[in-house]
Amino acid sequence: MSAARTFLRAVPHHVARRAVWATPRAVPRIAIPASRIPTVAAVRFGSTLPPRNPSFTKVTEDHVKDLSNLLSSGGSLMSTLDGSALADELVAYNDDWMNKYHGKSQVVVKPKSTEEVAAVMKYCNEKNIAVVPQGGNTGLVGGGVPIHDEVVLSLANMNQVRSFDPVSGIFVGDAGVILETADNFLAEKGFIFPLDLGAKGSCQIGGNVATNAGGLRLLRYGSLHGTVLGLEVVLPDGTIWNGLRTLRKDNTGFDLKQLFIGSEGSLGVITGVSIMCPRRPKTSNVAVFSVESYEAVQAVFADAKDYLGEILSAFEFWDQQAYAVVRKHHEEHLGGERKVFENEGPFYCLIETGGSNAEHDEEKLGNFLEHVMSEGKVIGGVLAQDSAQFTGLWSLREGIPEACGKFGSVYKYDLSIPVGKMYEVVEKVRARVREAGLLKGDGSMSDPIRAFVGYGHMGDGNLHINIVAEEYREEIEAAIEPYVYEVVSEYKGSISAEHGLGVMKAPHIHYSQDETSVKIMRDIKQLFDPKGICNPYKYLP
Amino acid sequence: MSAARTFLRAVPHHVARRAVWATPRAVPRIAIPASRIPTVAAVRFGSTLPPRNPSFTKVTEDHVKDLSNLLSSGGSLMSTLDGSALADELVAYNDDWMNKYHGKSQVVVKPKSTEEVAAVMKYCNEKNIAVVPQGGNTGLVGGGVPIHDEVVLSLANMNQVRSFDPVSGIFVGDAGVILETADNFLAEKGFIFPLDLGAKGSCQIGGNVATNAGGLRLLRYGSLHGTVLGLEVVLPDGTIWNGLRTLRKDNTGFDLKQLFIGSEGSLGVITGVSIMCPRRPKTSNVAVFSVESYEAVQAVFADAKDYLGEILSAFEFWDQQAYAVVRKHHEEHLGGERKVFENEGPFYCLIETGGSNAEHDEEKLGNFLEHVMSEGKVIGGVLAQDSAQFTGLWSLREGIPEACGKFGSVYKYDLSIPVGKMYEVVEKVRARVREAGLLKGDGSMSDPIRAFVGYGHMGDGNLHINIVAEEYREEIEAAIEPYVYEVVSEYKGSISAEHGLGVMKAPHIHYSQDETSVKIMRDIKQLFDPKGICNPYKYLP
Incomplete structure (x- = not known):
C-alpha cells in the first residue's frame, strides 16, 4: 500500500473537521415561523394540489375531546381546536422539512402505545376522519404531512x-x-x-x-x-x-x-x-477520487467490485458541479478556502469498505489503489487516516443536498437508471434547460438556474439530480417536467428510486407503472382502506 | 494455519469422490411406473385430501382441442383424452417426487411463451377449469402437483x-x-x-x-x-x-x-x-467438525461469525443420528466402510467461506480453526483440500434427505425456530415418539421408526426433522402431529421455514398465522383469483 499512500494525499485537516464540514445527518426539527411560509402556489411543484375530499368529516372540538380520552394511558394531543396548542406549534407537523408542502391540520395526536394507535384509527375510521401517519417528517415528496385538514398521527411518543x-x-x-x-x-x-x-x-x-x-x-x-x-x-x-x-x-x-x-x-x-442487523464491521476505510469522465467512474466501480469484493460497502459518485456547490457553500457560509484535491476533475467517487480484519482490508484496498492509479483511471485521491477524516470525506458527498438547499430553491429528482446510462440522463436534462435559456453560466446568482448537479448511489443505479433555482418558477418546472420523467421512462428507469411518491409524484406514477399495476394497487388500497382515510391525496393518482 | 492443518485431517479420499457419495442435487426426473404408486390412503399424511370442488369444469376432449390450438406457436400438450399421451406418461406430472401425492390430471400443457401461458389461463378462467402451475416438481408439500383433475401447466418449455x-x-x-x-x-x-x-x-x-x-x-x-x-x-x-x-x-x-x-x-x-446476482467468490473453503453438544455447535457458530465475518457463506449442522443414516446408506447402497472422522461426536457442523482473496480467506480460516481447537470447542474436523473434497464434504450434509429416503418412509418437518432453541424441539419430539413406543433403539429395521434425525441451516434458524418410519402409519403420524406444530407455536416459530404450505400444511397454517393474517390472505386470493382456479385445494385452509 506504500506506493498508493505516496500518490494519494491524506485528507486535509480542514475536511476532517466535522464541525466545519457540517453533515446533514441530523436534520434539525425547528418549527418554522408562519411568516416564513410561502404560499402554496409559490412552492408547489406543478399543478395545484388535489382538492379536499368533501366526504371526510371536519374535525370539531368534540372529536378532539374524544381523541384525547383515547390517549389517557400516556399519549398526548395538540390541537388549536381546544386551545391545547397554538397554530405555530403545529407548523412543524404541517410543513415538510423542505418547506414545500404546508398542511392545515388542527390536530396532532401522539399515542404512546399500539393500543392507543388502534383506538385512534378505529375512532377516525368510524367518524370518517382522514389521518396522516407521521414519522420524523424528513420525507422529500410531501408524503408525511397533511395536504388539507387531516389529523396528524405522530409516532414520536412510541420510541422504545x-x-x-x-x-x-x-x-x-x-x-x-x-x-x-x-x-x-x-x-x-x-x-x-x-x-x-x-x-x-x-x-x-x-x-x-x-x-x-x-x-x-x-x-x-x-x-x-x-x-x-x-x-x-x-x-x-x-x-x-x-x-x-x-x-x-x-x-x-x-x-x-x-x-x-x-x-x-x-x-x-x-x-x-x-x-x-448484521455485525458491525470491525474496520472501515473511505477514499475519494477525482476522475476524468463518467466512463472512468464506471471503470473504477468495476475495479472496486473486483478488488474489494465482499468488503465494499458503498460506492458514491458526484459531478464537478455538485462539488463546486459544496465548496461554495463552505466558502460562503463556513469561511475560508478549502481545496481538497490537488487535481480536480469532472467527476468524483467515494469508496467505503467495511470488514472484519484491518490488515486484510488495507491490503485489498492497497491493491485496488495501486491498480487504479497505475492504470491512470483516477487523477487524484484522498484516503481517510482516522475516523474524523472518515466523516470529513463522507461529508463531501453527504453535504451536497444541504449545500444545494442553502444555494437556492431546489428541484430534486431521485431516479433509478441502469448504471451505464445514469449520466446521460443528467446531460440530457441539463441540455434541455440550457436550450431553454435557464442555465447560462456556471452558478451565477442571477441565472434562473444557479446550479445543475448530478450525484448518487452508483452501486444501486440511483441517480439524484438537484436543480438549484433562484426561485421556484413555472417556466423552470415546465422545462424540466415531464421531460425528465419521459427520459426516465425511455431508459426503463424509475421516477422514484428511494424517495417514494407522496403527493409530489403520485400524478406521475404512470411513467414507471403500467395500467395493470396501478389497477392492482388501487384494488389493494380499497381492500385495506375502503373509506380511504389513511394518508389520502397521495401515492396513487 | 499450519497448526490447524496438523490437527485437522484432510478429507479422506473416498469422501471426496462425488460419484460414491452421490449428492441429491440432481433429482432425476424419472416417470414412476403406475404399479409403484401406493394408494392415496397409504401415503397421505393425516386426514383425507380436500374433496374435488364440483364447481370446476371437467375437462373434455373438446377443451383439449381448444387448448392445443392455443399452443400452436411452439408449445405442446399431452393428454389421455385425445390420445396424445398414455396414462403412464402423465405420472411424472401427477406425482410429487416424494411419491406422496398423486393427482389424476388428464391434461398437461407446456406453453412455449408468455403469450401462450396467457391464452391458456384466459381460456381456463373463462371455462372454469382448475389449473396447477408446475416447475421442476421437486416440492416437498404437494404444492406443485394436481390433487384431482386440474390441468397441469408445466413451465418446462419456457427455458431461455x-x-x-x-x-x-x-x-x-x-x-x-x-x-x-x-x-x-x-x-x-x-x-x-x-x-x-x-x-x-x-x-x-x-x-x-x-x-x-x-x-x-x-x-x-x-x-x-x-x-x-x-x-x-x-x-x-x-x-x-x-x-x-x-x-x-x-x-x-x-x-x-x-x-x-x-x-x-x-x-x-x-x-x-x-x-x-453477486460476483462469484474467487475462492471457497469448506470444513466439517464433530462437536460434543448442541451448545458447542452454537459456540462454534458465534466464533465463525466473529472470525470469518464477511466471508462466511454457510453454516450447517446435523446430529449423530443423521450422520449414522448417511453412513449406513453408504455402506448398504454404495459399498464399504467409510469413516470420515477420527473422533465422532453427537453433533457435526459444516462451515463454508467464499471470498475474493485466497490468502486472506485462508488466514481468517486459520485463525478461526486455531481458536476453536485450542479452546476445545471441536473434537475433530476435516478440511477440504481441493474441489472434489469440497463437494465430498458438502455431500455429508446434502446426502441426509436422500439417505433418509432410501432408509424408509420419511415424515419431514421444516421449521423455523430461534437458534438457541432449535435442538430442544428435536429432543422434545423425539422423546414424544419414544414414549409412544415407536422409537425403541437406534435404527433397528424392525422399529416402527427406524431413525429420527435433526439437521438444518443454523445461520437461518431453519431446522429440518426427518423421521424415517418402516412405513407411513396412522399411529406414527398421530404421535407426531399436531404435537410438533404445537411445540413450534410455543417457541413462536414457523411450521414451514422454506418448504411452503402446499396441500400438506395448508390445514395447519393457524399454528403460524393468526386469524387476521389468514383473513387478509383470503381477501388477496379472492382479489386476484375470484374463481379460485389457480392451484386450488392448497395454501390457504
Missing part, C-alpha cells in the same frame, strides 16, 4: 427498543425509534442497523420502513424488503395486525409485511419493526 | 435466458430455466445465482420464486424477497402483469412482485424472473 437478540442480531423496536438512536444502541452490542441515510438524526425506523428508505449502504446490506423480518401494523379500521416475527425464514402464506414496506402509510400505521 | 448485464449482475430468464443451468450460465460470467439447493439439477427458477426457496446460502445472499428485482406473471384471468424490472431501487407504489414470491402459484403463473 423492544428487544435485541445478540445471537441472531434481530432488533425489535417501536416505529418511532430514531434511526440514529437504534444504530447507536446496536453499535454498543457490536451490530449495525442495515440502513443509513443523511436524515438519520431525525427520521424514525417506522417511517423508514413505510417509505422503503434506501440510503447509503444498500449496496452492502440490501433493501428493507430483505432485512425487515416483521411488522406490527394498525390497519385503517383499528385492527392490530401482529406480523412482528423474528424469524429469518417463514413460508406460511403471503409475505404480507412486504405490502406495508414502501406503502407510505396508505394501508395502515406501522407501529413496530423487527429487523435483522 | 433472456438477458444478463455483467455491470449490474442482473439476470433475466424464463421461469422454466433450471436453477443449475442458470448458475452454470452465470459461473461463466464470474457471477453466482444467489440461491442454491439440493434439487438444483431439476428445480426451475420460477418455481423457486413461487415457493420462496431458501436453501444453502441464504445466510450470505439473503432471501429472494431481497434479491428478486422483478417478475412477469400471468394472472388467473390471462392478463400479463409485466413487473419484470431490472432496477435495484424502485419506490413507485406497492412492491407487487413480493406478493407472488412464496405464493405457490395461487395468484398467477410466474413466467419470467429478474434477479440480482
Whole structure:
C-alpha cells in the first residue's frame, strides 16, 4: 500500500473537521415561523394540489375531546381546536422539512402505545376522519404531512427498543425509534442497523420502513424488503395486525409485511419493526477520487467490485458541479478556502469498505489503489487516516443536498437508471434547460438556474439530480417536467428510486407503472382502506 | 494455519469422490411406473385430501382441442383424452417426487411463451377449469402437483435466458430455466445465482420464486424477497402483469412482485424472473467438525461469525443420528466402510467461506480453526483440500434427505425456530415418539421408526426433522402431529421455514398465522383469483 499512500494525499485537516464540514445527518426539527411560509402556489411543484375530499368529516372540538380520552394511558394531543396548542406549534407537523408542502391540520395526536394507535384509527375510521401517519417528517415528496385538514398521527411518543437478540442480531423496536438512536444502541452490542441515510438524526425506523428508505449502504446490506423480518401494523379500521416475527425464514402464506414496506402509510400505521442487523464491521476505510469522465467512474466501480469484493460497502459518485456547490457553500457560509484535491476533475467517487480484519482490508484496498492509479483511471485521491477524516470525506458527498438547499430553491429528482446510462440522463436534462435559456453560466446568482448537479448511489443505479433555482418558477418546472420523467421512462428507469411518491409524484406514477399495476394497487388500497382515510391525496393518482 | 492443518485431517479420499457419495442435487426426473404408486390412503399424511370442488369444469376432449390450438406457436400438450399421451406418461406430472401425492390430471400443457401461458389461463378462467402451475416438481408439500383433475401447466418449455448485464449482475430468464443451468450460465460470467439447493439439477427458477426457496446460502445472499428485482406473471384471468424490472431501487407504489414470491402459484403463473446476482467468490473453503453438544455447535457458530465475518457463506449442522443414516446408506447402497472422522461426536457442523482473496480467506480460516481447537470447542474436523473434497464434504450434509429416503418412509418437518432453541424441539419430539413406543433403539429395521434425525441451516434458524418410519402409519403420524406444530407455536416459530404450505400444511397454517393474517390472505386470493382456479385445494385452509 506504500506506493498508493505516496500518490494519494491524506485528507486535509480542514475536511476532517466535522464541525466545519457540517453533515446533514441530523436534520434539525425547528418549527418554522408562519411568516416564513410561502404560499402554496409559490412552492408547489406543478399543478395545484388535489382538492379536499368533501366526504371526510371536519374535525370539531368534540372529536378532539374524544381523541384525547383515547390517549389517557400516556399519549398526548395538540390541537388549536381546544386551545391545547397554538397554530405555530403545529407548523412543524404541517410543513415538510423542505418547506414545500404546508398542511392545515388542527390536530396532532401522539399515542404512546399500539393500543392507543388502534383506538385512534378505529375512532377516525368510524367518524370518517382522514389521518396522516407521521414519522420524523424528513420525507422529500410531501408524503408525511397533511395536504388539507387531516389529523396528524405522530409516532414520536412510541420510541422504545423492544428487544435485541445478540445471537441472531434481530432488533425489535417501536416505529418511532430514531434511526440514529437504534444504530447507536446496536453499535454498543457490536451490530449495525442495515440502513443509513443523511436524515438519520431525525427520521424514525417506522417511517423508514413505510417509505422503503434506501440510503447509503444498500449496496452492502440490501433493501428493507430483505432485512425487515416483521411488522406490527394498525390497519385503517383499528385492527392490530401482529406480523412482528423474528424469524429469518417463514413460508406460511403471503409475505404480507412486504405490502406495508414502501406503502407510505396508505394501508395502515406501522407501529413496530423487527429487523435483522448484521455485525458491525470491525474496520472501515473511505477514499475519494477525482476522475476524468463518467466512463472512468464506471471503470473504477468495476475495479472496486473486483478488488474489494465482499468488503465494499458503498460506492458514491458526484459531478464537478455538485462539488463546486459544496465548496461554495463552505466558502460562503463556513469561511475560508478549502481545496481538497490537488487535481480536480469532472467527476468524483467515494469508496467505503467495511470488514472484519484491518490488515486484510488495507491490503485489498492497497491493491485496488495501486491498480487504479497505475492504470491512470483516477487523477487524484484522498484516503481517510482516522475516523474524523472518515466523516470529513463522507461529508463531501453527504453535504451536497444541504449545500444545494442553502444555494437556492431546489428541484430534486431521485431516479433509478441502469448504471451505464445514469449520466446521460443528467446531460440530457441539463441540455434541455440550457436550450431553454435557464442555465447560462456556471452558478451565477442571477441565472434562473444557479446550479445543475448530478450525484448518487452508483452501486444501486440511483441517480439524484438537484436543480438549484433562484426561485421556484413555472417556466423552470415546465422545462424540466415531464421531460425528465419521459427520459426516465425511455431508459426503463424509475421516477422514484428511494424517495417514494407522496403527493409530489403520485400524478406521475404512470411513467414507471403500467395500467395493470396501478389497477392492482388501487384494488389493494380499497381492500385495506375502503373509506380511504389513511394518508389520502397521495401515492396513487 | 499450519497448526490447524496438523490437527485437522484432510478429507479422506473416498469422501471426496462425488460419484460414491452421490449428492441429491440432481433429482432425476424419472416417470414412476403406475404399479409403484401406493394408494392415496397409504401415503397421505393425516386426514383425507380436500374433496374435488364440483364447481370446476371437467375437462373434455373438446377443451383439449381448444387448448392445443392455443399452443400452436411452439408449445405442446399431452393428454389421455385425445390420445396424445398414455396414462403412464402423465405420472411424472401427477406425482410429487416424494411419491406422496398423486393427482389424476388428464391434461398437461407446456406453453412455449408468455403469450401462450396467457391464452391458456384466459381460456381456463373463462371455462372454469382448475389449473396447477408446475416447475421442476421437486416440492416437498404437494404444492406443485394436481390433487384431482386440474390441468397441469408445466413451465418446462419456457427455458431461455433472456438477458444478463455483467455491470449490474442482473439476470433475466424464463421461469422454466433450471436453477443449475442458470448458475452454470452465470459461473461463466464470474457471477453466482444467489440461491442454491439440493434439487438444483431439476428445480426451475420460477418455481423457486413461487415457493420462496431458501436453501444453502441464504445466510450470505439473503432471501429472494431481497434479491428478486422483478417478475412477469400471468394472472388467473390471462392478463400479463409485466413487473419484470431490472432496477435495484424502485419506490413507485406497492412492491407487487413480493406478493407472488412464496405464493405457490395461487395468484398467477410466474413466467419470467429478474434477479440480482453477486460476483462469484474467487475462492471457497469448506470444513466439517464433530462437536460434543448442541451448545458447542452454537459456540462454534458465534466464533465463525466473529472470525470469518464477511466471508462466511454457510453454516450447517446435523446430529449423530443423521450422520449414522448417511453412513449406513453408504455402506448398504454404495459399498464399504467409510469413516470420515477420527473422533465422532453427537453433533457435526459444516462451515463454508467464499471470498475474493485466497490468502486472506485462508488466514481468517486459520485463525478461526486455531481458536476453536485450542479452546476445545471441536473434537475433530476435516478440511477440504481441493474441489472434489469440497463437494465430498458438502455431500455429508446434502446426502441426509436422500439417505433418509432410501432408509424408509420419511415424515419431514421444516421449521423455523430461534437458534438457541432449535435442538430442544428435536429432543422434545423425539422423546414424544419414544414414549409412544415407536422409537425403541437406534435404527433397528424392525422399529416402527427406524431413525429420527435433526439437521438444518443454523445461520437461518431453519431446522429440518426427518423421521424415517418402516412405513407411513396412522399411529406414527398421530404421535407426531399436531404435537410438533404445537411445540413450534410455543417457541413462536414457523411450521414451514422454506418448504411452503402446499396441500400438506395448508390445514395447519393457524399454528403460524393468526386469524387476521389468514383473513387478509383470503381477501388477496379472492382479489386476484375470484374463481379460485389457480392451484386450488392448497395454501390457504
